[in-house]
Amino acid sequence: MFSLAAGGWLGAGNDPTYNHSSCFNKFPFPSPTTSQITTLRALGEELDKHRKDRQAEHPKLTLTNMYNVLEKLRSGDTIEGKDKEIYQQGLVGLLKDIHDRIDAEVAAAYGWPNDLTDEDILQRLVDLNAERSREEAAGKIRWLRPEYQNPDGRAAQAREQGEMDMGIKDTSVKPAWPKTMPGQVAAVRDALADLGSATPEQLARSFKRGRAANVAPLLESMVIMGSVSKSSADIYKPTR
Structure with a gap:
């Protein structure tokens, strides 16, 4: 969602493109507690194991297959035919549960409610980007991996995350x-x-x-x- 808003567009089909400097460098990651980091790490490992186990048991099952069915499940579409077979092989109901728990934990790490719309989330990310930009201008950097990025704990001397103008004013009245x-x-x-x-x-x-x-x-x-x-x-x- 953030990458679609921050990235570029290419070709006659106006296909979205990922730009590292805009989509990753300017993305305002949360500041989770140690407990939240532990929980998210465990959920990530659970997700990885689930997908690998299902593909090991069903070698022709692809992640694309599983996530296409997951999207249909979230949309309330009827799961039938080939999709039903993929649902059963990939245990897509369990896959959805893992992702739902990850989403809830990430929302908690941001200090946000877990029922925001996509537009609400995007607006909050843009607002948080502006807040982080002001922090970094003042020399405060929220390193993702400080043990590697800033092992000496030195104060930042320059802005590293630019404030974004994404053409968004108030998504609630868009x-x-x-x-x-x-x-x-x-x-x-x-x-x-x-x-x-x-x-x-x-x-x-x-x-x-x-x-x-x-x-x-x-x-x-x-x-x-x-x-x-x-x-x-x-x-x-x-x-x-």
Whole structure:
């Protein structure tokens, strides 16, 4: 979810791409207690063992098979046919239980409730990124593995995690992507006016179910009409 929002997009299909500097370096990891670290480590080992055991017993069973069925299970779809066989071979119900416990423990490590929506989680991660950025500017680094990254316990001298502008203002009131072309044009125009300048990806994130592939052609039309300008870095700004 965070990597989809922070990463890039590539190709005619507007496929998401993973960028290490944006998706990993800027991801605000939690600060778990020693007890939480122990619990998460045990859950990770349980997950690894479960998957390896199922694949050892059923050599043709793949992780893709198992997780496709898990996604259907979470969506409430009927598990039947080939999917039912995969469900039984992979003990996908147990796989779901392990992941649910991991999710709950990670939420606890962040100090968050366990029933947040994806949009709520993303907004909290963006807010936490900004908080961590301010901490690092002041010399406080929350090392992931301090025994390797900072064995001498030295205070940081420079910012290592940049604050992110992901084009998100308040996901709780994010409007849906309009269904009609006139509505889409007006929505993109108004969103760009609010942001001042933005890429198609940032504008798309201003809407529920917004996609950069749908926003970009509208922006190009506005450039032709003269109501929007475009920089060499594909950043768009209103001209009036």
